Amino acid sequence: xxxxxxxxxxxxxxxxxxxxxxxxxxxxxxxxxxxxxxxxxxxxxxxxxxxxxxxxxxxxxxxxxxxxxxxxxxxxxxxxxxxxxxxxxxxxxxxxxxxxxxxxxxxxxxxxxxxxxxxxxxxxxxxxxxxxxxxxxxxxxx
Amino acid sequence: xxxxxxxxxxxxxxxxxxxxxxxxxxxxxxxxxxxxxxxxxxxxxxxxxxxxxxxxxxxxxxxxxxxxxxxxxxxxxxxxxxxxxxxxxxxxxxxxxxxxxxxxxxxxxxxxxxxxxxxxxxxxxxxxxxxxxxxxxxxxxxxxxxxxxxxxxxxxxxxxxxxxxxxxxxxxxxxxxxxxxxxxxxxxxxxxxxxxxxxxxxxxxxxxxxxxxxxxxxxxxxxxxxxxxxxxxxxxxxxxxxxxxxxxxxxxxxxxxxxxxxxxxxxxxxxxxxxxxxxxxxxxxxxxxxxxxxxxxxxxxxxxxxxxxxxxxxxxxxxxxxxxxxxxxxxxxxxxxxxxxxxxxxxxxxxxxxxxxxxx
Numbered sequence: 001x002x003x004x005x006x007x008x009x010x011x012x013x014x015x016x017x018x019x020x021x022x023x024x025x026x027x028x029x030x031x032x033x034x035x036x037x038x039x040x041x042x043x044x045x046x047x048x049x050x051x052x053x054x055x056x057x058x059x060x061x062x063x064x065x066x067x068x069x070x071x072x073x074x075x076x077x078x079x080x081x082x083x084x085x086x087x088x089x090x091x092x093x094x095x096x097x098x099x100x101x102x103x104x105x106x107x108x109x110x111x112x113x114x115x116x117x118x119x120x121x122x123x124x125x126x127x128x129x130x131x132x133x134x135x136x137x138x139x140x141x142x
Numbered sequence: 143x144x145x146x147x148x149x150x151x152x153x154x155x156x157x158x159x160x161x162x163x164x165x166x167x168x169x170x171x172x173x174x175x176x177x178x179x180x181x182x183x184x185x186x187x188x189x190x191x192x193x194x195x196x197x198x199x200x201x202x203x204x205x206x207x208x209x210x211x212x213x214x215x216x217x218x219x220x221x222x223x224x225x226x227x228x229x230x231x232x233x234x235x236x237x238x239x240x241x242x243x244x245x246x247x248x249x250x251x252x253x254x255x256x257x258x259x260x261x262x263x264x265x266x267x268x269x270x271x272x273x274x275x276x277x278x279x280x281x282x283x284x285x286x287x288x289x290x291x292x293x294x295x296x297x298x299x300x301x302x303x304x305x306x307x308x309x310x311x312x313x314x315x316x317x318x319x320x321x322x323x324x325x326x327x328x329x330x331x332x333x334x335x336x337x338x339x340x341x342x343x344x345x346x347x348x349x350x351x352x353x354x355x356x357x358x359x360x361x362x363x364x365x366x367x368x369x370x371x372x373x374x375x376x377x378x379x380x381x382x383x384x385x386x387x388x389x390x391x392x393x394x395x396x397x398x399x400x401x402x403x404x405x406x407x408x409x410x411x412x413x414x415x416x417x418x419x420x421x422x423x424x425x426x427x428x429x430x431x432x433x434x435x436x437x438x439x440x441x442x443x444x445x446x447x448x449x450x451x452x453x454x455x456x457x458x459x460x461x462x463x464x465x466x467x468x469x470x471x472x473x474x475x476x477x478x479x480x481x482x483x484x485x486x487x488x489x490x491x492x493x494x495x496x497x498x499x500x501x502x
Binding site for chain 1: 321431
């Protein structure tokens with residue numbers, strides 16, 4: 001799987017810092033991932049960049065579009081009980097010839113990917129390794 | 143009283159409940175229920191005039207809130223059992239009738255050898271009917287023979303009372319349940335050994351189930367014919383309301399078929415949710431942006447239906463970036479743009495395509 005993914009994604013690189021798109025992926029607080037799989041909304045938001053303002057019920061703005069979601073901000077957003085949050089995602093990236101750093105989000109070491117980083121090859125490796133551990137974590141009761 | 147039926151939808155933000163097209167059966171079995179949806183409808187949660195949430199509900203969902211109720215965050219709005227279908231008595235308010243089965247659809251009996259109780263279903267192929275008599279007026283309800291009766295012949299039945307239940311395994315919402323499932327998703331194919339299910343191409347009502355076709359009438363009144371496998375078993379019944387993308391027979395819902403029924407944006411969200419759900423359930427940590435990159439590549443192909451003035455080969459499957467560049471150039475020349483559709487391609491296909499390409 002890794003070879004296929006690497007061949008398919010290996011040429012995807014970071015070409016610019018910010019493509020400037022206003023579109024983003026909607027992460028819902030009541031979808032199956034948050035409710036059934038019990039993955040907290042804060043965990044899903046951390047390290048992403050907001051594509052739209054997050055407004056609390058009383059009308060106050062909790063975070064502005066373009067803000068990097070730190071763990072503290074992610075928990076603050078979760079506490080406001082907003083139904084969904086829109087974040088930047090590479091699926092909507094408009095950078096030509098690759099992707100932008102803001103849509104990719106922070107690396108695991110909390111740094112921004114640099115221009116020229118082969119994020120596609122890294123994603124292929126991460127997905128392939130994750131798929132293997134996905135299979136190994138099948139629990140047998142017998 | 144909140145009795146867990148299996149699946150529930152709750153409000154996240156809280157607010158005022160508003161019914162949209164809600165038509166309810168009464169639920170005499172539990173006075174706390176507002177009723178059971180008779181058809182597809184929605185409940186919105188409002189903050190003042192703003193719609194904060196809209197929850198679409200299927201027929202058969204039990205509604206727990208009433209129109210205009212003030213809801214706190216986390217309040218359950220509706221719940222349903224994915225594997226259970228109920229048949230209720232359609233009588234007027236406060237009316238009671240005497241029930242008579244044409245033939246018991248199923249009866250409980252004790253096994254001679256094991257001594258355990260089991261259900262024996264009627265052997266006749268046709269559906270069975272229940273007659274509800276109020277004086278001289280008789281209402282007849284047709285029930286599939288696989289249903290389990292909840293009322294006996296000769297008993298009195300109230301309006302909305304459950305007369306029969308049929309258990310059917312729920313549609314599998316997410317198909318990724320192992321490495322083969324994940325690999326199949328990334329290769330844009332069905333998991334090995336799993337039959338493909340026909341899916342509803344649009345919202346509508348099932349009008350006929352034939353040996354090779356399922357007919358679905360859409361909301362505009364057009365009847366669409368969906369091909370089904372020779373040995374497949376239909377998972378819907380005539381008269382069922384279906385939404386676009388619902389499986390019409392047991393099996394795997396192909397992402398290619400879902401792409402035609404849903405379009406790119408909805409399928410993309412569904413696949414991301416499917417992956418994140420499966421990995422979260424197994425405790426596998428892969429960043430969402432890595433999955434997004436894989437899906438971006440999978441959705442990054444276009445089939446050229448009409449080349450226009452772009453010079454692209456008609457019928458070819460081409461990378462999105464190449465198509466967009468050709469479209470821009472055609473626009474700049476004042477020419478006609480190409481007509482393209484999104485196609486889904488898997489990692490294996492992309493790898494073979496890129497490896498054999500002389501450009502790489």
